[in-house]
Amino acid sequence: QSALTQPASVSGSPGQSITISCTGTSSDVGGYNYVSWYQQHPGKAPKLMIYEVSNRPSGVSNRFSGSKSGNTASLTISGLQAEDEADYYCSSYTSSSTLWVFGGGTKLTVL
Protein backbone atom coordinates (compact mmCIF):
# COMPACT_ATOMS: atom_id res chain seq x y z
CA GLN A 1 0.00 0.00 0.00
CA SER A 2 1.46 3.34 -1.08
CA ALA A 3 1.82 6.20 1.36
CA LEU A 4 0.02 8.62 -0.99
CA THR A 5 -3.29 7.75 -2.64
CA GLN A 6 -3.91 8.34 -6.34
CA PRO A 7 -6.68 7.11 -8.64
CA ALA A 8 -5.58 4.09 -10.63
CA SER A 9 -6.64 5.58 -13.93
CA VAL A 10 -8.03 8.66 -15.60
CA SER A 11 -8.87 9.37 -19.21
CA GLY A 12 -9.68 12.27 -21.46
CA SER A 13 -10.04 13.24 -25.09
CA PRO A 14 -7.52 15.35 -26.99
CA GLY A 15 -7.92 19.01 -26.13
CA GLN A 16 -9.70 18.35 -22.86
CA SER A 17 -8.35 18.88 -19.34
CA ILE A 18 -7.91 16.24 -16.67
CA THR A 19 -6.98 16.38 -13.01
CA ILE A 20 -5.18 13.71 -10.99
CA SER A 21 -5.48 13.82 -7.22
CA CYS A 22 -2.95 12.77 -4.62
CA THR A 23 -4.03 12.40 -1.00
CA GLY A 24 -1.66 12.15 1.92
CA THR A 25 -1.56 13.28 5.52
CA SER A 26 -0.46 16.25 7.56
CA SER A 27 2.97 14.58 7.84
CA ASP A 28 3.58 14.84 4.13
CA VAL A 29 1.33 16.51 1.52
CA GLY A 30 -0.62 18.60 4.01
CA GLY A 31 2.32 19.70 6.09
CA TYR A 32 4.82 20.85 3.49
CA ASN A 33 4.95 22.42 0.05
CA TYR A 34 7.31 19.75 -1.26
CA VAL A 35 4.92 17.85 -3.48
CA SER A 36 6.18 16.84 -6.90
CA TRP A 37 4.78 15.02 -9.92
CA TYR A 38 6.46 12.66 -12.38
CA GLN A 39 5.55 11.44 -15.86
CA GLN A 40 6.67 7.98 -16.92
CA HIS A 41 6.35 6.55 -20.39
CA PRO A 42 6.71 2.77 -20.82
CA GLY A 43 10.28 1.59 -20.50
CA LYS A 44 11.55 5.03 -19.53
CA ALA A 45 12.74 6.63 -16.32
CA PRO A 46 10.29 9.01 -14.62
CA LYS A 47 10.55 12.69 -15.54
CA LEU A 48 9.99 15.54 -13.09
CA MET A 49 7.01 17.63 -14.24
CA ILE A 50 6.09 19.68 -11.15
CA TYR A 51 7.99 20.46 -7.95
CA GLU A 52 7.13 22.38 -4.81
CA VAL A 53 3.41 21.91 -5.53
CA SER A 54 3.16 24.16 -8.56
CA ASN A 55 6.56 24.92 -10.09
CA ARG A 56 7.53 23.64 -13.53
CA PRO A 57 11.13 22.73 -14.38
CA SER A 58 12.59 24.36 -17.44
CA GLY A 59 11.29 22.72 -20.59
CA VAL A 60 8.03 21.37 -19.15
CA SER A 61 4.94 22.55 -21.00
CA ASN A 62 2.72 25.11 -19.27
CA ARG A 63 -0.16 22.77 -19.98
CA PHE A 64 0.93 21.03 -16.78
CA SER A 65 -0.01 22.70 -13.51
CA GLY A 66 -0.12 21.72 -9.85
CA SER A 67 -2.00 22.81 -6.77
CA LYS A 68 -2.71 21.73 -3.21
CA SER A 69 -5.55 22.01 -0.74
CA GLY A 70 -5.14 20.54 2.71
CA ASN A 71 -3.85 16.98 2.48
CA THR A 72 -4.63 16.65 -1.25
CA ALA A 73 -2.46 17.76 -4.13
CA SER A 74 -3.58 17.84 -7.75
CA LEU A 75 -1.99 17.73 -11.17
CA THR A 76 -3.95 19.27 -14.03
CA ILE A 77 -3.11 18.71 -17.66
CA SER A 78 -4.89 21.03 -20.07
CA GLY A 79 -5.19 20.69 -23.82
CA LEU A 80 -4.57 16.95 -23.67
CA GLN A 81 -2.30 15.56 -26.36
CA ALA A 82 -1.65 11.99 -27.39
CA GLU A 83 1.92 12.27 -26.06
CA ASP A 84 0.56 12.92 -22.56
CA GLU A 85 -0.57 9.30 -22.33
CA ALA A 86 1.64 7.91 -19.57
CA ASP A 87 1.77 6.98 -15.91
CA TYR A 88 1.86 9.85 -13.43
CA TYR A 89 3.20 9.65 -9.89
CA CYS A 90 2.92 12.14 -7.09
CA SER A 91 5.44 12.25 -4.29
CA SER A 92 6.16 14.26 -1.19
CA TYR A 93 8.64 14.95 1.53
CA THR A 94 7.55 13.28 4.76
CA SER A 95 8.55 14.20 8.26
CA SER A 96 8.77 10.51 9.13
CA SER A 97 12.16 8.81 9.12
CA THR A 98 11.61 7.80 5.50
CA LEU A 99 12.22 11.30 4.05
CA TRP A 100 10.28 10.69 0.83
CA VAL A 101 7.11 8.89 -0.28
CA PHE A 102 5.45 8.11 -3.62
CA GLY A 103 1.85 7.68 -4.67
CA GLY A 104 0.70 4.48 -6.29
CA GLY A 105 0.56 6.03 -9.75
CA THR A 106 -2.20 6.96 -12.18
CA LYS A 107 -2.46 5.71 -15.75
CA LEU A 108 -3.61 8.48 -18.08
CA THR A 109 -5.30 7.34 -21.26
CA VAL A 110 -5.87 9.83 -24.07
CA LEU A 111 -8.95 8.58 -25.89
Next chain:
Amino acid sequence: QLQLQESGPGLVKPSETLSLTCTVSGGSISSSSYYWGWIRQPPGKGLEWIGSIYYSGSTYYNPSLKSRVTISVDTSKNQFSLKLSSVTAADTAVYYCARVPRCYVWGSYCAISVDYWGQGTLVTVSS
Protein backbone atom coordinates in the same frame (compact mmCIF):
# COMPACT_ATOMS: atom_id res chain seq x y z
CA GLN B 1 24.76 18.08 -17.54
CA LEU B 2 24.35 15.80 -14.54
CA GLN B 3 24.21 12.11 -15.31
CA LEU B 4 23.60 9.12 -13.05
CA GLN B 5 24.40 5.57 -14.12
CA GLU B 6 23.48 2.40 -12.27
CA SER B 7 25.71 -0.65 -12.50
CA GLY B 8 25.68 -4.14 -11.03
CA PRO B 9 24.53 -7.71 -11.64
CA GLY B 10 21.26 -8.15 -13.47
CA LEU B 11 20.61 -11.53 -11.88
CA VAL B 12 20.77 -12.37 -8.19
CA LYS B 13 19.95 -15.67 -6.51
CA PRO B 14 17.30 -15.87 -3.77
CA SER B 15 18.64 -15.29 -0.24
CA GLU B 16 21.74 -13.53 -1.60
CA THR B 17 22.60 -9.82 -1.49
CA LEU B 18 21.76 -7.43 -4.30
CA SER B 19 24.50 -4.84 -4.85
CA LEU B 20 24.27 -1.82 -7.12
CA THR B 21 26.43 1.25 -7.62
CA CYS B 22 25.45 4.63 -8.99
CA THR B 23 28.15 6.72 -10.64
CA VAL B 24 27.50 10.44 -10.75
CA SER B 25 29.06 12.54 -13.51
CA GLY B 26 28.73 16.22 -14.33
CA GLY B 27 28.40 17.18 -10.66
CA SER B 28 29.84 16.48 -7.23
CA ILE B 29 28.27 13.99 -4.88
CA SER B 30 29.82 16.02 -2.05
CA SER B 31 27.53 18.99 -2.65
CA SER B 32 25.71 20.14 0.48
CA SER B 33 22.59 20.75 -1.61
CA TYR B 34 21.58 17.17 -2.34
CA TYR B 35 20.69 13.76 -1.05
CA TRP B 36 21.31 10.76 -3.29
CA GLY B 37 18.62 8.13 -3.44
CA TRP B 38 17.51 4.71 -4.62
CA ILE B 39 14.05 3.96 -5.99
CA ARG B 40 12.72 0.73 -7.42
CA GLN B 41 9.82 -0.33 -9.63
CA PRO B 42 8.67 -3.97 -9.83
CA PRO B 43 7.50 -5.00 -13.30
CA GLY B 44 4.09 -3.49 -14.01
CA LYS B 45 3.93 -1.77 -10.63
CA GLY B 46 4.54 1.64 -9.13
CA LEU B 47 7.57 3.43 -7.75
CA GLU B 48 8.89 2.55 -4.30
CA TRP B 49 11.29 4.74 -2.33
CA ILE B 50 14.13 2.63 -0.94
CA GLY B 51 16.21 5.27 0.81
CA SER B 52 18.79 8.00 0.50
CA ILE B 53 22.17 9.19 1.71
CA TYR B 54 23.88 12.53 2.27
CA TYR B 55 27.55 12.86 1.35
CA SER B 56 28.45 12.88 5.05
CA GLY B 57 26.97 9.39 5.34
CA SER B 58 23.65 10.10 7.06
CA THR B 59 20.89 7.90 5.71
CA TYR B 60 17.11 7.59 5.47
CA TYR B 61 15.46 4.24 4.75
CA ASN B 62 11.98 3.02 3.88
CA PRO B 63 10.81 1.25 7.08
CA SER B 64 9.49 -1.68 5.05
CA LEU B 65 13.03 -2.40 3.77
CA LYS B 66 15.17 -0.95 6.55
CA SER B 67 16.21 -4.27 8.07
CA ARG B 68 17.70 -5.41 4.73
CA VAL B 69 19.02 -2.19 3.18
CA THR B 70 22.36 -0.45 3.39
CA ILE B 71 23.19 2.66 1.37
CA SER B 72 26.75 3.94 1.38
CA VAL B 73 28.72 6.69 -0.33
CA ASP B 74 32.24 6.92 -1.76
CA THR B 75 32.99 10.59 -2.34
CA SER B 76 36.44 9.83 -3.81
CA LYS B 77 34.79 7.95 -6.67
CA ASN B 78 31.69 10.17 -6.84
CA GLN B 79 29.57 7.06 -6.30
CA PHE B 80 26.94 5.77 -3.93
CA SER B 81 25.80 2.19 -3.49
CA LEU B 82 22.86 0.03 -2.51
CA LYS B 83 22.96 -3.34 -0.80
CA LEU B 84 19.75 -5.31 -0.24
CA SER B 85 20.16 -8.56 1.63
CA SER B 86 18.15 -11.78 1.73
CA VAL B 87 16.45 -11.06 -1.58
CA THR B 88 13.40 -12.90 -2.85
CA ALA B 89 11.47 -12.83 -6.12
CA ALA B 90 9.53 -9.86 -4.72
CA ASP B 91 12.70 -7.78 -5.00
CA THR B 92 12.76 -8.20 -8.78
CA ALA B 93 12.50 -4.68 -10.11
CA VAL B 94 14.04 -1.88 -12.11
CA TYR B 95 16.29 -0.02 -9.70
CA TYR B 96 16.87 3.70 -10.21
CA CYS B 97 19.40 5.96 -8.59
CA ALA B 98 18.49 9.62 -8.30
CA ARG B 99 19.37 13.08 -7.00
CA VAL B 100 17.20 14.71 -4.38
CA PRO B 101 17.59 18.45 -3.72
CA ARG B 102 17.79 19.21 -0.01
CA CYS B 103 15.97 21.90 1.92
CA TYR B 104 15.68 23.17 5.49
CA VAL B 105 12.33 23.88 7.11
CA TRP B 106 11.19 24.30 10.69
CA GLY B 107 14.49 23.19 12.10
CA SER B 108 14.84 20.03 10.04
CA TYR B 109 16.42 19.10 6.77
CA CYS B 110 13.92 18.02 4.13
CA ALA B 111 13.72 17.03 0.47
CA ILE B 112 12.30 19.01 -2.44
CA SER B 113 11.90 16.55 -5.33
CA VAL B 114 13.68 13.85 -7.31
CA ASP B 115 15.10 15.97 -10.09
CA TYR B 116 17.58 13.69 -11.86
CA TRP B 117 17.17 9.97 -12.44
CA GLY B 118 19.44 7.26 -13.78
CA GLN B 119 18.16 5.21 -16.69
CA GLY B 120 17.39 2.32 -14.35
CA THR B 121 18.69 -1.24 -14.26
CA LEU B 122 16.61 -4.40 -14.12
CA VAL B 123 17.56 -6.79 -11.36
CA THR B 124 15.96 -10.22 -11.47
CA VAL B 125 15.97 -12.49 -8.44
CA SER B 126 15.94 -16.08 -9.60
CA SER B 127 17.85 -19.30 -9.11
